[in-house]
Amino acid sequence: MPIPAAQRSWRASLAVYWRAPVITMLFLGFSAGLPFLLVFSTLSAWLRSAGVEVAAIGFFAWIGMLYSIKVFWAPVVDRVALPLLTRALGQRRSWMLLAQAVIAAGLVGLAATPPMGNLGWVAGFALLVAFGSATQDIAIDAFRIESADDDKQAAMASTYIIGYRAGLLAAGAGALYIAATVSWHAAYLTMAALVGVGMLTVLVRPEPARMTGSGKPVLEPRVRAFLRNSRHQPRLWRHFVAWIIGAIVCPFTDFFVRHGMKTLGLLAFIAVFRISDLAMASMANPLYIDLGFSLATIASVTNIFGIAMSIGGGMLGGLLVVRYGIGPLLVVGAMLTMLTNLLFAALSLMGDQLPMLVVTIIGDNLANGLASAVFIAFLSSLTSRAYTATQYALFSSLMTLPGKFLSGFGGLLVEAQSYASFFILASLLGIPAVMLAVWVNRDRDLYGKPAASGAR
Template sequence: MLILAGLGFSSGLPLALTGSTLQAWLVTEGVDIRLIGAFSLVSLPYSIKALWSPVMDRFVPPFMGRRRGWILICQLLLACSLIAMAFLSPSRFITLLAVLAFFTAFFSASQDIAFDAYRTDVVSENEQGTGAAASVMGYRIAMLVSGAFAMVLSDHIPWKAVYILMGTMMILCCILTLTAPEPAEAQSIPRTLKDAIYLPLKDYFSRPRALPILLFIVCFKLGDALAGAMTTPFLMDLGFSRSDIGLVYKTLGLASTLLGAMAGGALTARLGLYRSLWIFALFQAVSNFSFVLLALVGKSYFLMIGTVIFENTTGGMGTAGFIAYLMSLCNPAFTATQYALLSSLTAVTRVMSGVPSGFMVASMGWAKYFLVTVAGAIPAILLLPAVVPPAVADHQRR
């Protein structure tokens, strides 16, 4: 379980370094807000990681086995790319920095594929809940380190030193991979790459409502993604310092997300998956109104704290219910590839919504922009009756 927590840390560390922390670095260097919004494209590999997940199932590295071997390769590449990013000034090498950030996201998404498969293989059936909790704990701590800690640290040392430190941490994560046990009974390796690609897809698309379900997965976090794409530039534009954002938005937001996730899990168990998804979808829509209010009032620490708590708590609740829904869709025979496919679709919304976000803010202002994020939650609510009939959801929950 300690190994799973450590590998969860390794999995979560790069995310903010190509997302919100990188945005803060670009804002500090005076990069245009429209270009900052377009930088969301560097996270595209998280959305399309299912495309190469069969390759990592089919081929085995010549050392340390199929799971640990791929994890170690990705960790070493991540350490190199993060340290290389440290030596590029956004004001002088913006294109090269974007390319390196893209490859960092690619290596990170690949590590996620290998780690998800490793966690599935290494724990027994009665350890799955504990193993998931251990890895989530490590993942969230890593997000705190590369988000809040990095933001606060950047107020005191250069951004170059911050990214070198993060790359060094990734090197240390390699030690955990070297000491991790290889799964005693790994899943059978597909005979051909064609089998690794075709059979999981055939199983999924033979189901009723397969395409509407995919559309629902893309839309469920649309409102959250639109708000999250511009949250850091929004708070900085209101006059909050990077330390304010790191200590309040990142730290308090993370704690609120964890509390929301626990509450979401409890509600899902008590009310059932279908009814819970209705509640979570509505809460996510309502929570974005707090950003509208903050945009109208201006800089207010009290309102900022309330907004952070409300938005992250409801977001955590939605995430807990949504993960339960994704798990209910997976065939145990193809969990690794199918979960990679479905989870990568959840990232499509986050990545693609960030592209026009800077242009939207520039043309309509913050208050109207966050009203649009409220409307972004409506498509998923409209799709819910079609993709999760009550009888099916309750049967899956039992």
């Protein structure tokens, strides 16, 4: 019988970090984190340094919405085999490798495209990187959930966050340092080369065992019923519709059946948990630059030092989830994320003050590291092993869509009002997340062990 979280010793809680699937997530987390800043804050720093207007930079944040609509092609990643690659590597690893190749190609394209006078091409290559990155995320999330039991998911989420932050460090501080000492062209070419870390991990680690029948929709009751009642229809049409039912319909109906009337509340909570953090992210680097901080200072404080803090927050979050459970930490994470965003408002009012920048980065990254590890563990607990890729893509897409959409208007609000007003408003957006986190914490059935099968 599994030991309840609250009864586990600290030693037993720490031992989980030495398991091979947990360590693997360090490298896959790096692969997932590397592209993100390169189409988001690092790209915004490049655009601002090149003289692009703040309002235009704000709209570039909408490129990140590709991460929020990945649920639309997640069923393809979940079920469609790639010629040659899937036979050699398996479903998850083949899609990861293809996505990484797309990311590298997009980064090379960005490296070859100066922003001024070429914003359309810059946007196009950034979209290619974001599409490859979102596709990689779908495959990595499924790989993670299928690689270990539920009691290891919090630790895997924690090491994933550590690796992810390391990827952010490379794409943030690393790219800024290279840009400051060499050029932006060299920075993006270097980042394209670092995609090889993920590729090597995919080739070295084995494909996880998938649940029997998860790749065969004909085994699901809804599919069997359709095939039974459509014998008079053309064979090709029947199998196409059967695939749609098994790959798209069943993952969604499974979640609604398991949670009933609470489903809408859960979806609302997923949508607002990170809205405060995501809504303000696009204006962080423009704030630092407009306050007068140098690229070297931004790289040192907000990336190297900041990511060290977020790694600490991620480790702490993963450890506390193993020790105390998910529910209480969801409340803590939501509150910390909301409150630490106010530090950016204070920084914007104080000006070019290095100590305040350090305090802001400490608070923001500790809070986000902890909240991210806890929330990944929460989303994993909601996911049925029969539909890992599609269901988790639904959750992670919903998690980022509202914040990414609002982030696109950040530049307009800053120009119309001020940075301080923008960050205060972004902080207030976190109030619904705190209220819904309290509700989730009070009802343990909402984040209990997910159903083993989505068949109904």
